[in-house]
Amino acid sequence: MDSAEYERKIAARFAAFDQDGNGYIDREDFSAAARAVLAEFGTTARSDRGQAVFAGAEAFWQGMAGIADVDGDQRVTREEFVTGAAKRLRDNPHRFAEIARPFLHAVLAVAGADGAGTTPEAAARVLRVLGTPAELAGAVAAGLDTDGDGLIAEDEVLAAFAAYCGVEAPDAL
Secondary structure, eight states, X not given: OOHHHHHHHHHHHHHHHOTTOSSEEEHHHHHHHHHHHHHHXXXXXXXXXXXXXXXXXXXXXXXXXXXXOTTOSSEEEHHHIIIIIHHHHHHOHHHHHHHHHHHHHHHHHHHSSTTSOBOHHHHHXXXXXXXXXXXXXXXXXXXXXXXXXXXXXXXXXXXXXXXHHOOOOOTTO
């Protein structure tokens, strides 16, 4: 991968986290993602599942801030993301994905069927509200069902998230 491709991928990862597009990632981006998922599935924030989504979003934010918020201002700039989070993504995407586990687990519970996983259709709804273009969400969600059982399990989501986050840096960087 050349440096232009690497930069494009990092920019896409940053934009995915910067839900409001204000140029930095902060707690509100994670809260906005939680609210969007809950609204999509008609789940109230005060319900047990709603509280789990917000707690997962907070844990995800804390993990992101812990590895990338270098100056401690409670927001991650693109530069901090590239030098902090992107390095962790590149070095160990599976460990980075573990930061997201509480949020992903809670989202699957909201979108899923009794803890067994969620359907590709429900996963596509989640992806759309989190910013994936509608024309891609269905195909991406269908690809998450790696064992072909018709349900997307937490381990399948975590593996896909780690793969998405795993951006190899070109040798020149």
